[in-house]
Amino acid sequence: MTDDTVPRPSFVWQNRKLLLGSLSVALFFVAWQAVFLFVPLNTLFMTEPTMMFRALGQLIASGELFYDLRVSAVPFGYGFGAAILVGVPLGIIMGWRVRVGYALDPLMIALYASPLVAVAPLVVIFLGVGVAGKAIIIFLLSVFPFVFNAYAGVRAVDYLLINVVRSLGGREKDLYLKVIFPSVMPYVVAGARIGVGRAMIGVLVGEFFAASEGIGYAIAKFGDIFALDSMFACILVVTVIAVALTEGVRWAERAAFPWRVGR
């Protein structure tokens, strides 16, 4: 508030957060590279940034990286899509039909608390290592954030709006379409942020267990053959994708529901 009277801050001061952030990332890579000027590098246990980026370049040039990413993206799409299609309506019904909520809430909490990753071996044995098996693991891990958030979203619906629609002769369908669904959306998007992370865990779990392709398989394989430069490159790629997805959802959240920022 008091800053209004202060003369315009300089460019550096305005962007200091971004600048400091980039600076620290740059410093991190420089320090990482510099350490091995003093310490002998054992490439079986560690790699340095230059080697990592060279490996990354090779993986991109040979097309391996994009092939593996595509292989992983397909079950991710199916599993995550199914999680939205099942989780959101289920959460909405649980929130709106109070008795359904009573009936299902404890079950959902128990399932959410249980390490569902544990069914992964069973799923893999049952369905094999293909798209279906991975998609089911991803679905199981990522469906609950949607259920819980849609549930919470319905419970936060402004009751006044419902009464207005009812008074003006709206039906159940109008309530769902005009009041409930729009007010649940921000919650669903917030759930998507958590769901994306869990879905990525699902991809990795499925591929670590048993797979012959995919980004998770690539990481495990490079680890097994001590190709640490390629392994680090893949880890870096997964990190970048993870940040892009979560920040992307956050950006969408801000763009679509600006009134909710800060919640």
Added chain:
Amino acid sequence: MSETKTLQAPVAAAAIAVADDTAAPAIGLWRRLEPTMLGAATFAVILIAWQAIPYVVVMKAGTKMFFAPPSEIAVTLWQLFASGTIWAPLGVSAAGFGVGLGIAILIGLPLGVLIGRSETLNALFDPFVTAFNATPRLVFLPLVLLWFGLGLWSKVVIVVFGAMFPLLINTYEGVRNADKLLINVVRSFGAREWDIARLVVVPNAMPYIITGLRLAIGRAVLGVVVSEFFGSNEGLGVMMVQAASQYKVNIVFAGMIVFTVLSLAMTGLVKMLERRLSRWRPQRAGGE
């Protein structure tokens, strides 16, 4: 989850309006028991249906190997405890969980306070916090196994990675929300940064920290399971994976139940702590 608690009022209103419009004022015994009864009924229906499947559907021999009725799982669970075979692997898993969560708290809390109090530190650490928090920890597992080998320490590293960030981020949020006025008062009386943290910032951030702890517990349990699945030679997760590869589905489910009960119990404990610690809050809020 914590959000839902404050939203009870509209729900109650919705309950009355949606369920039935007649019996609003007199809240009977059934009304109070209904949520519990309905919740329990769901479990009962699922268990009965599960148990009844073999009598209704004819399963092929191959499918039968993947099927364990609840009664069998319950017997297995009982035997695991009665014979004492569960304690050794459970102890191993608990050690990984405890040490990991402890280290996560020891790093996450002070770091959260630091980056909450200093804009510069926050800007410096932010890219790493964002990146590590978004990245599934599992991606580091092959690397961690390479560095630390099979055993306690790989597990601890994975647990720390998972549990630290919810704690750190929540602590940070809580610190940022500290009352500036109180900080200025304490500072006027000659308090150093340490005293500010001790007297104002940390007590004020307590609800956030507890929420972070609750999230951290969930992630720590997941970390234990996952790291034992892929890189360990003992522990409850190892027991489950071995059972799965031998088609002993009952042991897999028994293990899942143990993990679920433990994580629900711990989350419940933290929730109690949360209520305990926030008892003094409403009185203080009078000054607002």
